[in-house]
């Protein structure tokens with residue numbers, strides 16, 4: 099192996115060169131294999147904060163021929179049970195601090211609970227397998243129009259294609275330095291930031307959470323050349339600037355101004371936010387559009403006009419078309435249609451759910467469920483075909499999943515969950531509830547009850563108690579009518 103002294107990762111404990119990272123990931127892969135020649139797509143879940151250990155484990159699972167399943171480090175117990183159980187995970191890699199809380203669940207599901215160090219110290223296989231790039235590499239859970247999140251299966255080829263198109267389009271280079279504070283169980287953090295950076299020989303500063311003052315201090319110091327975030331992060335940054343002196347704010351804005359690119363995605367970037375960011379930092383945000391199942395599909399140009407309110411054009415190697423309800427490609431501009439995608443970046447299947455996989459494709463095109471229009475050659479996202487999907491701070495949430503949990507509360511007779519427009523979160527989860535006879539429930543009580551039953555970011559931020567939910571002649575709750583109640 100050639101010595102590569104470039105810095106791959108910086109975390110709270112230190113910095114690590116590409117040579118060190120590769121050696122550690124290989125050692126981890128050999129430890130995972132033990133006496134086996136190949137993991138043969140064994141499912142190995144990772145419950146690790148952004149750290150050297152996370153990257154070691156992810157790369158190690160891939161090198162040993164396993165399927166990595168990165169999980170939300172703050173997932174609630176029932177969510178973890180679904181993730182581990184539905185994919186028949188055999189080993190869960192977690193920090194020692196987390197292990198106590200996980201022991202009972204792992205015993206129940208017959209999952210071996212291990213720390214990265216356990217694997218590094220274990221019996222090591224002599225050789226690593228040749229892993230065909232068509233094999234499954236990763237499962238990411240995504241919420242949707244079903245009550246439980248589905249496992250999106252990406253092959254090594256799909257991951258490579260997703261990385262290749264972004265490295266090409268956004269001109270990643272080995273001198274790039276990028277902060278990574280987004281969660282590492284979604285493609286925004288895993289592919290767009292971590293994998294693109296490591297593919298390019300760049301440096302990633304791993305931050306286990308978004309600590310805005312600490313992040314801004316590094317920005318002001320000129321540490322980063324690139325910045326990628328969801329719109330909510332830009333909103334929070336602007337709010338933070340408002341708490342600073344003019345000089346303090348200027349130093350941070352100058353740091354952003356010196357970067358070569360600021361990207362926004364995972365949710366719509368409001369035109370006002372785009373303009374505010376430009377006024378403050380001089381940066382013209384590059385907005386792009388993607389999805390767990392397909393990686394990134396549309397992007398404003400790196401070189402060329404970036405248009406506020408638009409997500410640009412198809413990325414290199416990604417085929418995108420708008421379709422009408424008869425599955426015909428819409429040829430004319432200004433006529434809205436569903437975004438459908440084809441290409442090497444597209445996922446293989448929903449794990450163990452052939453019916454859902456089949457339903458999500460039409461004539462070989464993946465159906466996104468997002469509606470867009472092309473104006474002057476640029477795509478503009480108009481909305482989603484389902485009212486049951488909510489995008490809050492970049493997380494895709496299923497109204498049905500949240501309703502399913504709330505319905506198990508003894509005071510709740512019926513419930514409907516919707517997304518309300520929100521300046522910080524894009525959309526905020528709101529629950530309209532009809533109570534059982536004689537029952538009482540307030541928002542604080544409901545929030546407390548939800549903690550431990552669902553991830554904190556799914557917990558309703560608004561609650562309305564109604565006598566009954568509005569329904570149409572078929573008895574279906576008319577969700578668009580609910581907004582007026584909040």
Ligand code: MLC
Pocket residue numbers: 279280281284285286287307308328330331334363364365387388389390490491492493494523554555556
């Ligand atoms: C945190 N909270 C949220 C929330 N994030 N509430 C609603 N929606 C969210 N997204 C709540 C917490 O529960 C908590 O509530 C309070 O806000 C503070 O929590 P926090 O953890 O301190 O918040 P913060 O660190 O500021 O998190 C904000 C954030 C985070 C924007 C950094 O939400 C985030 O990382 N979002 C990105 C998700 C992502 O990567 N999506 C990409 C999916 S892939 P309380 O009540 O306890 O105080 C994809 C494809 C593509 O979409 O195109 O990229």
Ligand code: AMP
Pocket residue numbers: 240241362363364365366367385386387388389390391409466468479482489492493494
């Ligand atoms: P996820 O399933 O979490 O990967 O989220 C994918 C969804 O995020 C897409 O289907 C879109 O609805 C939404 N999305 C991603 N990027 C954008 C964007 N730039 N503008 C609007 N919506 C977006």
